[in-house]
Amino acid sequence: xxxxxxxxxxxxxxxxxxxxxxxxxxxxxxxxxxxxxxxxxxxxxxxxxxxxxxxxxxxxxxxxxxxxxxxxxxxxxxxxxxxxxxxxxxxxxxxxxxxxxxxxxxxxxxxxxxxxxxxxxxxxxxxxxxxxxxxxxxxxxxxxxxxxxxxxxxxxxxxxxxxxxxxxxxxxxxxxxxxxxxxxxxxxxxxxxxxxxxxxxxxxxxxxxxxxxxxxxxxxxxxxxxxxxxxxxxxxxx
Numbered sequence: 133x134x135x136x137x138x139x140x141x142x143x144x145x146x147x148x149x150x151x152x153x154x155x156x157x158x159x160x161x162x163x164x165x166x167x168x169x170x171x172x173x174x175x176x177x178x179x180x181x182x183x184x185x186x187x188x189x190x191x192x193x194x195x196x197x198x199x200x201x202x203x204x205x206x207x208x209x210x211x212x213x214x215x216x217x218x219x220x221x222x223x224x225x226x227x228x229x230x231x232x233x234x235x236x237x238x239x240x241x242x243x244x245x246x247x248x249x250x251x252x253x254x255x256x257x258x259x260x261x262x263x264x265x266x267x268x269x270x271x272x273x274x275x276x277x278x279x280x281x282x283x284x285x286x287x288x289x290x291x292x293x294x295x296x297x298x299x300x301x302x303x304x305x306x307x308x309x310x311x312x313x314x315x316x317x318x319x320x321x322x323x324x325x326x327x328x329x330x331x332x333x334x335x336x337x338x339x340x341x342x343x344x345x346x347x348x349x350x351x352x353x354x355x356x357x358x359x360x361x362x363x364x365x366x367x368x369x370x
Contacts, residue, residue, distance in 0.1 A: 135194035138232040145199050145227030146219060148190035149235030150181045158324075160243040162316075162331025167241060171315040172336040174273035177231060184233045188271055189219040192237055199227070207265075211366050212258035220266060242370070245334055249342040250369040256346030257365045260354050278351075280308075281344030312336045 138147040155164030166172045173179040177187045193215060203221055206214045219229045242248045256277060263269050284304065290297035316332030317325065346365070353359045 134232060134235040138230060138235065139194065139196065142228065142230045142232075144186075144230035145203075145222045146190060146193045146195050146229045147232060147235065148193045148230075149237050150183060150231060150233060151179050151191045151239050152181060152237060153239045153241050155241055155243075157243075158327065159245060159331045159335070160241060162320075162328050163241045163243075163245075163248055163335045165319045165328065166316070166332045166335035166339065167239075169315045169319060169332065169336055171311060172332075172339055174271075174276060176273070182233055183231060185231060187229050187231045188223060189216045190229050190231050191239065193219070193229075210258055210261060211361070211368070212254045213262050216259075217262045217265070220262065224266070245338050247369055248335060249338040252339045252342030253346035253349075254365060254369065256343035256348075257350040257361070259343075259347055260350035264355065275347075277340045277344035278347040279344075281341060281348060308337075309333070 134149070135147055138144065151167055153164035153167040155161035168179055168181070170179075177183050177185070178190050203218065203225070205218075207217050208214070210217060222229055242251055259269075259274055263274075269275055284301070287297050287301040287304065291301060312333035313329060315336060316329035319332055320326075320328035350361075350365070353361065353365075
């Protein structure tokens with residue numbers, strides 16, 4: 133009912149509610165909280181539970197049938213990011229993707245850090261075919277995890293020969309760890325605040341590293357070598 137009301141009142145092409153992750157036990161509850169972290173999500177409006185307004189993509193989605201047909205539906209050649217790619221087409225065709233805080237839907241995240249890493253690895257991997265298709269990323273924040281991972285790799289490679297590289301690597305890792313921990317502490321709740329803060333920080337790290345490594349893998353495999361994505365990128369994780 134809220135989706136229909138939002139479509140009518142806004143005239144948007146796609147409407148949906150914010151990601152409302154719910155976890156049961158540790159570490160799933162910590163992973164759910166990490167999805168709400170501005171540091172973890174890069175400030176994506178779709179993670180803000182109180183936000184109503186235009187977004188670049190939205191959790192789930194509702195459309196008028198004629199609009200979905202006109203746009204060509206989902207691109208089923210993509211294993212991941214079909215919704216992101218459809219919303220990108222909507223925005224670039226002059227349409228609006230609208231998030232309404234009145235639309236309430238919940239999401240159950242992965243229940244382990246390994247599964248979370250694999251999920252975001254695939255998100256990063258399949259973002260490259262989306263960028264190749266549209267020539268530009270939907271948002272610069274989609275590039276940030278890869279830039280971070282590539283920077284760490286370059287600094288690590290230079291450490292045997294450069295004291296400056298060793299100092300820079302230690303500084304970057306230290307600042308990142310503290311930022312992740314402070315982000316986790318801001319969301320953690322009693323009585324297990326320390327445990328949850330560490331869990332949230334670990335989840336954020338899995339999200340960033342998984343996405344960045346997956347993105348880098350696709351750059352080499354899909355763009356440079358022109359290979360077909362392998363099982364690690366095509367087998368759905370859960």
